[in-house]
Amino acid sequence: MQITHPLVGDYLLTHCTPPDEILQDLVTETREATGGAAGMQISHDEGAFLTMLTQLVGARRAVEVGVFTGYSSLCIARGLPADGHLLACDVSEEWTSRAKPYWERAGVADRIELRIAPALETLRALPLEENIDIAFIDADKVSYPLYFEELVRRLRPGGLIVLDNVLQAGAVVDPACDRPQYVTMRELNDRIAADQRVDSVMLPVRDGVTLARKR
Numbered sequence: 001m002q003i004t005h006p007l008v009g010d011y012l013l014t015h016c017t018p019p020d021e022i023l024q025d026l027v028t029e030t031r032e033a034t035g036g037a038a039g040m041q042i043s044h045d046e047g048a049f050l051t052m053l054t055q056l057v058g059a060r061r062a063v064e065v066g067v068f069t070g071y072s073s074l075c076i077a078r079g080l081p082a083d084g085h086l087l088a089c090d091v092s093e094e095w096t097s098r099a100k101p102y103w104e105r106a107g108v109a110d111r112i113e114l115r116i117a118p119a120l121e122t123l124r125a126l127p128l129e130e131n132i133d134i135a136f137i138d139a140d141k142v143s144y145p146l147y148f149e150e151l152v153r154r155l156r157p158g159g160l161i162v163l164d165n166v167l168q169a170g171a172v173v174d175p176a177c178d179r180p181q182y183v184t185m186r187e188l189n190d191r192i193a194a195d196q197r198v199d200s201v202m203l204p205v206r207d208g209v210t211l212a213r214k215r
Helices: 006-013 021-040 044-056 071-079 100-105 119-124 141-154 168-173 180-194
Strands: 061-065 085-090 112-116 132-137 155-164 198-203 209-214
Touching: 006 044, 021 044, 021 071, 021 100, 044 071, 044 132, 044 155, 044 209, 061 071, 061 119, 061 141, 071 085, 071 100, 071 132, 085 119, 119 141, 132 141, 141 155, 141 180, 141 209, 168 180, 180 198, 180 209
Parallel strands: 061 085, 061 132, 085 112, 132 155
Antiparallel strands: 155 209, 198 209
């Protein structure tokens, strides 16, 4: 199921602040280096959205689960102040190694702490303090509920969790789609909508984005 018609998608891309040369070069290298896996990279409009959300919540402390080649990390880091901090969690040294030169070119490398380890271990090792301003989850879908729970406990009131791919190409609305990632996402979407700790809204941005703001 196409959530957004391709023509509308192209129109959206041409009606937001255009990507600079650094982002364009990162997209090109990701496509050349990863082939079909390049689809894991967020689109430019979603990246611009992340930067704006980071700025709107006045974030100083951010967490990202799922880095890939660093496009979303760069976008979040650009929304942080000069002394801001992004904890970027991933398990792949191969993919994340391509991110670092672009973080350097963008002048945000000093804001990003890359942690190569299972993200759940990294999150559970964080202090149980409500000091995270914004978090972005875009990793293995079956672990989304675990990531969400660890992050919401550490999110400050008014802080924001952004979850990507919550529509799973429409599979979440079809009970016949019973692959583990679809079932997990369907159940998590229901849980977040009923979670009294947050106010949430699901947006049809690309493959679906949920914003959950801690009360």
